[in-house]
Amino acid sequence: MSEKTVAIKSRNSGMMRDALVRLLRNKAAILGLVIIIVLILSAIFADIVSPFSYDEQDLRQRFMAPSAEHYFGTDEYGRDIFSRIVYGSRTSLLVGAISVTISSGIGTILGAISGYYGNRVDNIIMRLIDVMLAIPNILLAISIAATLGPGIVNVMIAVGISSVPGYARLVRASVMSLRDQEFIEAARSIGANDARIILRHILPNCLAPIIVQATMSIAIAILSAAALSFLGLGVQPPMAEWGSMLSNGRAYIRDYWWVVTFPGVAIMSTVFAFNLFGDGLRDALDPRLKQ
Numbered sequence: 001m002s003e004k005t006v007a008i009k010s011r012n013s014g015m016m017r018d019a020l021v022r023l024l025r026n027k028a029a030i031l032g033l034v035i036i037i038v039l040i041l042s043a044i045f046a047d048i049v050s051p052f053s054y055d056e057q058d059l060r061q062r063f064m065a066p067s068a069e070h071y072f073g074t075d076e077y078g079r080d081i082f083s084r085i086v087y088g089s090r091t092s093l094l095v096g097a098i099s100v101t102i103s104s105g106i107g108t109i110l111g112a113i114s115g116y117y118g119n120r121v122d123n124i125i126m127r128l129i130d131v132m133l134a135i136p137n138i139l140l141a142i143s144i145a146a147t148l149g150p151g152i153v154n155v156m157i158a159v160g161i162s163s164v165p166g167y168a169r170l171v172r173a174s175v176m177s178l179r180d181q182e183f184i185e186a187a188r189s190i191g192a193n194d195a196r197i198i199l200r201h202i203l204p205n206c207l208a209p210i211i212v213q214a215t216m217s218i219a220i221a222i223l224s225a226a227a228l229s230f231l232g233l234g235v236q237p238p239m240a241e242w243g244s245m246l247s248n249g250r251a252y253i254r255d256y257w258w259v260v261t262f263p264g265v266a267i268m269s270t271v272f273a274f275n276l277f278g279d280g281l282r283d284a285l286d287p288r289l290k291q
Contacts, residue, residue: 022284029280035273043090050083054240063256073258075249081258084240085266091241092222092270095156099221100214102160107167108210112198114168115175126172129165137162141224145233155234159224163217170213174206208285216278219271226267242267 023029042049058078066073072081114125132140144158178184179202187197226243228234235241237248242263249259 019284023280026280026283028276029284032273032276032278032280035269036277039089039093039270039273042086043093046086046090050080050086052080052083054084054087055079055238056083063252063259065256066258072262073256075245075259076252081245081262084245085242085262088240088242088245088263088266089270091152091235091239092225092267095152095159095225095235096218096221096274098156099159099163099225100217102156103163103217103221104167104210104214106161107164108171108203108206110164111168111171111173112175112203112206115172116179116194116198116202118176122172125168129168132162132165137220138224138227141228142231142233145228150233150236152235152239155225155228158228158233159221162224163221166217167210167213170209171203171206174209175202178202178205212278212282212285215281216275219274219278222274223267223271 056079058074061070061074061078062076064070064074064078070080070082072085075081075084110125110129114122135143141158141162144161145154148154148157175198184197184201187201192201225234226241226246229241229243230247232247235244237244245263246260246267249256249263253260
């Protein structure tokens with residue numbers, strides 16, 4: 001291994017260590033991370049954490065107020081709301097993760113091709129992105145979900161596609177700032193093809209903004225999925241999902257406040273946590289903030 005390679009790896013390691021230190025100093029980001037970890041653990045161990053199954057009904061216990069037996073009360077079918085919220089975290093986190101994977105994957109590919117080649121290719125791709133940007137994200141997601149039909153897979157596709165433009169423009173800007181750098185010219189001079197240059201030299205230098213965007217987009221994806229479920233276009237009964245729980249409970253909000261309050265708090269807390277962590281991650285990975 002050459003001295004230059006060792007020096008580059010040492011510098012990268014130092015930058016990551018500095019970023020980690022800055023992240024750990026950000027109390028708001030750590031709070032968000034703690035909430036996210038709790039959500040992930042509760043989703044993984046939902047069978048252990050939940051005192052009841054998410055679809056277990058007991059009509060004799062309809063609309064029971066929060067108590068020692070039912071921490072968050074019961075709904076119109078006598079189902080334990082706490083258990084449904086815990087199981088719902090599986091659905092919401094899964095939808096958020098898969099949706100962001102779809103949007104970041106497609107957006108990164110389109111943005112990298114557009115930024116690297118420019119000219120006509122850039123013009124065609126960016127005009128397509130502009131058309132998508134002309135439609136509000138949630139409206140685009142509703143249109144796609146209505147076309148594909150309700151269901152968790154279609155929700156992931158709808159939310160993922162509606163978020164592609166943000167990644168495409170972000171990656172395009174990063175690639176355009178890198179494509180004429182000296183290390184790219186050096187790669188071309190030794191015969192590296194375009195695919196190798198993009199995958200091995202350009203995209204690794206764009207990872208920081210992509211990671212930050214993905215982290216913050218998970219919150220938006222969870223909120224969008226909840227909105228689709230609220231409208232009846234998302235996850236279908238009896239599967240537990242926070243948005244559908246809100247939709248089902250809105251008819252009883254005047255008499256049984258807990259039916260909609262706790263699912264709403266779950267959505268709010270999750271979105272809040274991902275936004276806090278995303279903001280902290282952005283600050284930590286921004287070299288201009290290095291003290």
